[in-house]
Amino acid sequence: MADATLSVQVRDEFGKGAARRARRAHLVPAVLYGHGMDPLHLSLPGHEAMLALRTDNALLELNVAGESTPRLALAKQIQRDPIKRHLIHVDLLAVRANEKVVVEVAILVTGEAAPGTTVVVDRNTISLEAPVTDIPGDIEINVEGLQAGAQVIAKDLTLPAGVSFVGDEDETILSVTHEAVEAVEEPEAVEEPEAE
Structure with missing residues (x-):
């Protein structure tokens, strides 16, 4: 136990x-x-x-x-x-042994989102109410293939039996955005001196 x-x-x-x-x-x-x-x-x-x-x-x-x-x-x-x-x-x-407690549990992100996207994690931990003898080590979120614009909110989480989220169920846990593209600067043209 x-x-x-x-x-x-x-x-x-x-x-x-x-x-x-x-x-x-x-x-x-x-x-x-x-x-x-x-x-x-x-x-x-x-x-x-x-x-x-x-x-x-x-x-x-x-x-x-x-x-x-x-x-x-x-x-x-x-x-x-x-x-x-x-x-x-x-x-x-x-x-x-028979009570429930509120604890902070880590978020574990697995999988790869769609190419050209970035996963933005808003919360590294979440508050859960769980039986004291069965507290999860972490909560896994699989982002495999998620496209830009996708979000995972608290009510989307898959929680073990007897465990519940504490807080706003519409809170964003993570989101997928387009990868930032850095503008490549063109090198400045160098003027050659005129021949005399």
Whole structure:
């Protein structure tokens, strides 16, 4: 059911110094909140968390030290080091196995539009409401053979069972236009000097 299982510790130290010590110990500070619960401050195992969070909208099963029942969570916000790209902090949203959540899902464009056209993608991600245990990894749009002037709007999307679009169903997701043709400048004629 879950995409990854992590064994996590409850944090009782806070602040920058505590966060630095946690990172030196290869732990990632995190906070779990949602469903009216008090925020729970956690330490995630660094390497395992990094692997688990490579996938967007990964459903995590958290085995919290001292608790007998695992908790389910989705990463709501991930902070990464801008240079080394390792995890600095993770905000986790507590979820239940039987609920639906609203998530951003990537658009995957496949196929080749008609020759002499360009595909203009208006949205790289779309908001979907999906069962927490069955969130699609991406939504594929096949543009094979589409002619200039063709559009794909939200209500044209093929969505998995139980998944619905959140927003205006007439919103344009992508369109096909004529390829821009650059004008080729004629070289200027060079006047030859008159013979004396």
